Amino acid sequence: MAAAMMDPSLVPAMVADASGAVRLVPTPAGSTVPTLAEQPAASSGAALARLAPSELHLPCARLGDARAKLLLGGLGDSVLTADLARNILTPASLSAITRLDGVQSLCLANNTGIASDDGAALAAGICKLTALQRLDLTGCKLSPAASAALAASLATVWGAPTGGAVCGGSRSLLLGFCGMGDAGASSMGRLLASACGITELVLRSNDIGNHGAKALADGIKACGATLQALDLSSNAGTGAVLPALSHCTRLASLDVASSGLNYTAAATLAAALVCAADSASAAAPSSSSSSSSSSSSSSAAAASGATAGSASGAAPPLTSLRLSANPLSVAGVRALEPFLSSSAAGSLEALYLDGCELADAGAASVGAMVLDAGAGLTSLRVLDLTLDGIKAGGARSLFAALRGNSSITALSLARNKFGALGMADLVAACRGHPSLALLDLSTTGLTEHCSDSVAAIVAGAPALRGLRLAKNDFKAGGAAAIARAIRGGGGKAAPTALQELDLQFNPVKDSGAASLAHAVRAGGALRILRLSGCSLESGGVAELTHALRDAPAGGAACLIEVHRARGAPRAAMAALADECLRRQQAHAAAEGLDRWEPLAWPFDMSPIATGRADEEDLDDGAASEGSGDGPPVAGRQCSSFV
Structure with a gap:
């Protein structure tokens, strides 16, 4: 919704839905729905009191103290969830907020x-x-x-x-x-x-x-x-x-990113996590009087804790560990081995090592300790190795380990310059991989010569739903090869399951956009196509707009993102944006969703995720922001992909 709210033609209206929630909805200016700015505060407050909402979502509503008092004063204990983030509230408004005396969840974020x-x-x-x-x-x-x-x-x-x-x-x-x-x-x-x-x-x-x-x-x-x-x-x-x-x-979740932790701190962390897991296992009740106290029993008790912890008192396992942007190097990764090789890590689902200066030796250690089928991390689904100085040798080690892995669903190798070397190993690792759904290869030095390898990954990875190739050097030929793979080899096979393709800042130009437009028209699974900064002009933008209009009415295609198309007139860009919004609304309504949602990636799309962006990346990242969300549609909320 944030992206939609930035559109100057949309203004916030306060609307109730069937679930008992009141929220701000981006509404076209001049709509018959009175906007929050147009509604007198007193009448808005009275209307809210009559609705007695259980949820109140009014972020970015420019609420000041006086208006907050009038809006919130009569609500009482009906509101269980209140989101008042990013307003201009001061201590004077708290007397009104505290009248929500039944509130269980209160968000006042960024009311500085x-x-x-x-x-x-x-x-x-x-x-x-x-x-x-x-x-x-x-x-x-x-x-x-x-x-x-x-x-x-x-x-x-x-x-x-x-x-x-x-x-x-x-x-x-x-x-x-x-x-x-x-x-x-x-x-x-x-x-x-x-x-x-x-x-x-x-x-x-x-x-x-x-x-x-x-x-x-x-x-x-x-x-x-x-x-x-x-x-x-x-x-x-x-x-x-x-x-x-x-x-x-x-x-269950620990985030110690950007904290200056070195290999000594990594060793301390590993020892602490193993000690905590051992204490939890020792305290967990035995399943039967005859069960032994072996390490395998302890592992089973820890693994069951996430779902049964609140009911039985058993400890939930550590499922997410974020160590991003710490100078661990290969020594730090090896210092984590006592934890990663123990039963304490047996239920780890997400491991973030982006920006940890691993280099090739560290990547090889990660492959052996984390990805390898014999490592024991059979629950690991998300691995982030963005900006780790990994070159061809380290990439090959990772791809070799990935070949025997069957649990990973999301892998990021973005901003590691391994280039074309090792792509054959990646193709082999992805071929037939049962779970790999999201793969980020942005800024990895790939060129047009890698087009066939990338196409083979698209065609050969049955679970692949999202592929990021931003800031490489694919041209029209590369875009055409990838588009053919998405369409099932030009119609020779069934279209692939790929839902999102990110080619931002690749010089595919209008001819490459025309090839991708054929994939949109095919009406397969492709939902999102990101082409910002791809040197498109009016012809390419028009071709994409026509492709979206020609795509099957019930098809998946909902967003073609094109920023920085300097050669395209504003009217052409607006026509594409309008067609995207129309399809998003229709898709959400058909599926009974509150609003259309893009794929949920577990990796930050912004280049400042690791805190090490250069000036060029910051500029490019700002240009590619925005989810393209459409206005909410009454119904249930769609769930995240990962």
Whole structure:
């Protein structure tokens, strides 16, 4: 929806749906639906009170204090979920927000002045929200005094763990980008130590150094039995917290990206995770009186914890580990081996090692310890090796290991310049791979000479749904080869299952766009075609627009993204955008979805994901943003792909 809301021809209207939720909907200017800006605040508030919504989604609504009081004042305890992110709320609006006394999930993210009074009003308000289970203050600046006041109020509300039915007993606190520093981190440490039962804690990018991290570590030790998700990324002191993770026997998701961790820290982390898993396995109840205490029984108990943890008390396994943009190098990867080779990693589903300076030797170690069929990581689905300095030798090692792997669904090798060398190994690894669905080969030095190899991957990987080839050097011939593969070899076989193709910043030009237009007309599975920065002119844009119009009415094609087509007139670009929007709306309505959704990739599309973008990449990344989402359509919400 964010992309649609940026369209100046769309304005936000407040609309209720059948599920009891009220949300802002992008609505064409001049529509018969009164927009939020056109509705008098008093009448809008009265209308909201009559609807008694269970969910209230009003992000980016330019709500100020006066309007918030009129809109929210009469809602009472009917609202269970309130999203008021990215407005202009200040402490004066909290008196109205706290009238939502039944709210369980409250998002005030990016209301930067909400705690400008050192958190006094925020703390007083939270004390009144006794049903609160999830609080999101991401991007709200918290001074040391505000952090202390917030921690004290949450300790009052969450003073004892609950196993009740409210939100499944989970308690989430999201405080990323709040600038709290060491003093604020110390306050959060005291909150964690107060038996508050927090299950999810996000403190990303908060200028936390060693002093604050040590205070946090003390709190984490105290709440290790409840904490299931922890994000301490982009804090210089994160390394000081790692030993405390040995107490986190229920930890399922850990993010320590961009924290300056080296191989020594990696060894500390590995030891802590193994210790936590061993403690969890030892504490898990035996399935029968005659069962042994062997390591295989411990592994089974850990593996079953994710689904049965809340019911039986068994520990959920660690399923996601993000180490992105830490200078681990090959030594750091090898230091992780005690964890990766143990039963503690047996249920790991996502491993992010992007920007970790692995080089070829590190890539070979990852292949042997992670991808190889004998490694034991049979649950691993997502592996991110973006920007790791991997060249042809390392790529070959990875592809050889991938050949025997049957669990990976998403693999990113973007921004590793291995080029054409090793492509034969990748084709062999992808041929018949039962699960590989998303493959990112952006900025890998591929050229027109690799076209047949890429086409073979498209044709030979039966599960492949998304392929990124952005910022390589494919020209019209490469686009034609890939288009033929998508169509099943020009009609000789059934069309492939590929749903998204990203060729951004490849010089395919109009002739390449014409070949891809044939794939769109074929009416196969292709939903999304990204061609921004591909040197298209008016002829190519028009050909793509006609192809989208000619595609079968019930076909999958919904988005052709073309930014930076400098040779195309604005009218041609607008016609393509209108046709995309029309098909998205029709597809969503036919499927009974709230709105059309693109594929959900587990890798950040932006080149700044690893924090190491150069000026050119930042410029290109800005040009390729936008999901192309259409306005919501009444119905159920579509689920993520991965």
